[in-house]
Amino acid sequence: MKPAKLLYVIADGGRARFIERDSQGRFRTASSFESSSLHKQSRDIATDRPGRVFESADSSRHGIEPRLDPHEAEKRSFVDLVVAEIGRAHAARSFDQFVFVAPPKVVGEFRRAVPATLASALKCTLQKDLTNTPDQDLTAHLSPEALREAT
Numbered sequence: 001m002k003p004a005k006l007l008y009v010i011a012d013g014g015r016a017r018f019i020e021r022d023s024q025g026r027f028r029t030a031s032s033f034e035s036s037s038l039h040k041q042s043r044d045i046a047t048d049r050p051g052r053v054f055e056s057a058d059s060s061r062h063g064i065e066p067r068l069d070p071h072e073a074e075k076r077s078f079v080d081l082v083v084a085e086i087g088r089a090h091a092a093r094s095f096d097q098f099v100f101v102a103p104p105k106v107v108g109e110f111r112r113a114v115p116a117t118l119a120s121a122l123k124c125t126l127q128k129d130l131t132n133t134p135d136q137d138l139t140a141h142l143s144p145e146a147l148r149e150a151t
Contacts, residue, residue: 004097007099014035035075101130
């Protein structure tokens, strides 16, 4: 029986890498992408002025605060993009199971965004920020022992 092909998805709010193991068992980045607004200021992301509301008691007006900080909204949509990319790779049968590695807040956003059909291929989630960790240093973090302790 052929062993299951495992994909490791390492992400944060603005960067993502798809990691595979090569024939010698070493980790290798298969693809990576970055949010276009990763290094932008909030004022550059949300360029429109907030909506205005009139006060009912007098003639003053107030700005309406957005429900989400522009950076938080961008992070949420980036996680949606990562989930869509995982879905495309799964539909193309590029992997059998995957491990999602991200900081705790991103893992929460991932759980919100992942559909049930894709969640069935999820082996585990690991709450760590490994986006800046080089491929050769991933072995200590993604060993079978470390994954057994993951959720």
